[in-house]
Every structure is written in structure tokens, then in C-alpha cells.
Amino acid sequence: MGRRGPLGRRVGVCLAVAVVGAVGLTGCTEQRYWGGASVAGNGAKARIGLVTKTDTNPYFVALRESARAEAAALGAEFSALAGRFDGDNDGQVTAIENLVQRGVNTILITPNSATGVLGAIKQARDKGIMVIALDSETDPASAVDATFATDNTAAGRQEGAYVKAALAGKAPQLIMLDGTAGSTVDTQRHTGFLQGIGLTNDSPAVLGHQSVNGDQNLAQQGMENLLQRAGNVNAVYTLNEPTARGAFAALQARGLTAQAVIGSIDGGCQGVQDVKDGKYAATVMQFPAKMAKLAVDAAAEYAKSGTKPKGFQDTGSMVITDRPVQGVRSQDTAWGLQNCWGK
Incomplete structure (x- = not known):
């Protein structure tokens, strides 16, 4: 693969991509990188990546659009990726790796499996990226910084x-x-x-x-x-x-x-x-829009002050x-x- 621009690595993956300001969704997409190391605190700009199980299930569409709207309202940069189908752990691992390369400081994920993406999550957290699970818990729960989900x-x-x-x-x-x-x-x-x-x-x-x-x-x-x-x-x-x-x-x-x-x-x-x-x-x-909004708010606060939420946050039913x-x-x-x- 070639390169474009100083920080313009090209990565071809069969993932659904939705970037704030984009009009639609596409698969096997060439992704433009923000570049730079992931940083948080001291008023840093929030760079948020969302990984859902799929990009077509109406539940995850509602969650994604709520996250996108809240990110736009807060002036945060936002990108959404998804597995190719429900249960596509490999696709979610690839999405996490791509977001790490993009320089996000928070990853929000609805994990396909409680254990299937733990290695990729650990690698992201080791780089200082906050990871929040949405909708579905990981096992152990401590694999992520916090979970916003239905009980x-x-x-x-x-x-x-x-x-x-x-x-x-x-x-x-x-x-x-x-x-x-x-x-x-x-x-x-x-x-x-x-x-x-x-x-x-x-x-x-x-x-x-x-x-x-x-x-x-x-x-x-x-x-x-x-x-x-x-x-x-x-x-x-x-x-x-x-x-x-x-x-x-x-x-x-x-x-x-x-x-x-x-x-x-x-x-x-x-x-x-x-x-x-x-x-x-x-x-x-359930209230997926609430899950997404609260998680994006937490991501913005993390970028600004370095403060992280902790534990399980029940979004009600x-x-x-x-x-x-x-x-x-x-x-x-x-x-x-x-x-x-x-x-």
C-alpha cells in the first residue's frame, strides 16, 4: 500500500465508516487519519472512535447517531466503525487497531463477545486511550474503564x-x-x-x-x-x-x-x-441514545481533564x-x- 500526505496512511478494511460531516456509509473504505499521538488532559481535543457490532441493526444505528450528534454538539472529532456482521470479533479487533492508529483518545465499543476483543482493548488502553463498553459488558468488567449499558x-x-x-x-x-x-x-x-x-x-x-x-x-x-x-x-x-x-x-x-x-x-x-x-x-x-450521549460526554471530559468514569453505569429500562x-x-x-x- 502507498502513502498520501505526511500522516495519510491508507488502510483497506471491510468496515462500515461514518465520520462526522460525512453523508453516507461505505464498506472497504480508505480512511483518512487525524495523525499524532493519543493524548488526554490539559484541554486536549476529544477524538472519539465508536465500534458497534454492525452498522445496519436499527439499535446500533440509533446508538451511533446519538453519539455523532453529541460529539458534534461538543466540538469533538468522531468516527464510527462496525463489524461486518453480528459476531464479527475479528472485524471489531481491526476497527480498534485502526482507531488507535488514527490517534483517538477514547474508544467506545459494543463488544460482540465478552472476551473476543480483550487483547485489542488492552493494547489501546496501554497507549493511554480510554475504552468504554456500551450495551454489552466485557468479561472481566475491568477490561474496560467503564460500561454504560442496560442492566x-x-x-x-x-x-x-x-x-x-x-x-x-x-x-x-x-x-x-x-x-x-x-x-x-x-x-x-x-x-x-x-x-x-x-x-x-x-x-x-x-x-x-x-x-x-x-x-x-x-x-x-x-x-x-x-x-x-x-x-x-x-x-x-x-x-x-x-x-x-x-x-x-x-x-x-x-x-x-x-x-x-x-x-x-x-x-x-x-x-x-x-x-x-x-x-x-x-x-x-432500553435507552441506547442515553448510553451513547453519556459516553461521549465522558470522552469529552477525559480529553479535557484526564478524568475517567469507573465501573458499571446502568442506563435504565x-x-x-x-x-x-x-x-x-x-x-x-x-x-x-x-x-x-x-x-
């Missing part, structure tokens, strides 16, 4: 408590549609839901569960398979809203939607509309439903549509 166990617990209350005293007959087996978010939400509904993995009330990777089509197929031996289902746990839409489609095809209470987690505008339309009973809203139940705090879908994903 996913608490969100799962809220979903479970709602479904239990909505059953109005009926014994649960539960199907669980999980995400990617072994992922931190999947484990936390699954565990929290069981706590909220008052069951364990070994409870006879759990009729079946299947990992569907958060995908609507896989969720529909998985639900169809499980319904062949669990037609008496009256409660459905779903990891996220695409999963809930798949579950609803499978139940609708069998004429079983009236007997089953479906819960979910995410709180996107489409998900809130689904709840309003009666496709599922409730969703637990809220049950959204038009069928409120006693003992579960919630908001209706009108509020949800005004606030989906913290917009």
Missing part, C-alpha cells in the same frame, strides 16, 4: 415479572426463545426472566427453549418446532423484538395468540408499535405495555413511541 438481568426480571402478573394466577406453561448461546446478554436476560417469573431452567413449567440468535425467521421456525409438542403454551420469553415477532407469527398460524402472553426486550419504535398492535403484551425499553399489571412499573405505548430508544 440486562434486571430487564429480564422485569419481563418475567410482567408475564407472571399478566397470567393472572394461571400456572405458567413457558417457551423460551433465546439469543446466541453463551453470549453475556443472552445469559443475563434469560436468567433475569426466570427470576422474575419464579422458575428455574429445570422447572416442569419450562416446556422448551431454543437459541434463535435474535433473528425473526429463526424464531418463527424455532417456535413452530416447539409448538409441535407444547401446544398448551401460555407464556413466551423472547430475547428481543425480532424474536417476539417470529414467535407471534408462529402462534398466529396455529390460532394460539389469544392464549399466550409474549414478553420481549428492546424498546425500538417498531417494537413499541408491535405492542400497540397487540402482537405481544409488553416490551422492556422501562416496561412498555397498554395492559398494565399490579406491581410492575410501566408506561403505555404513547409514551413509548415518544421515547423509543431514548430519542
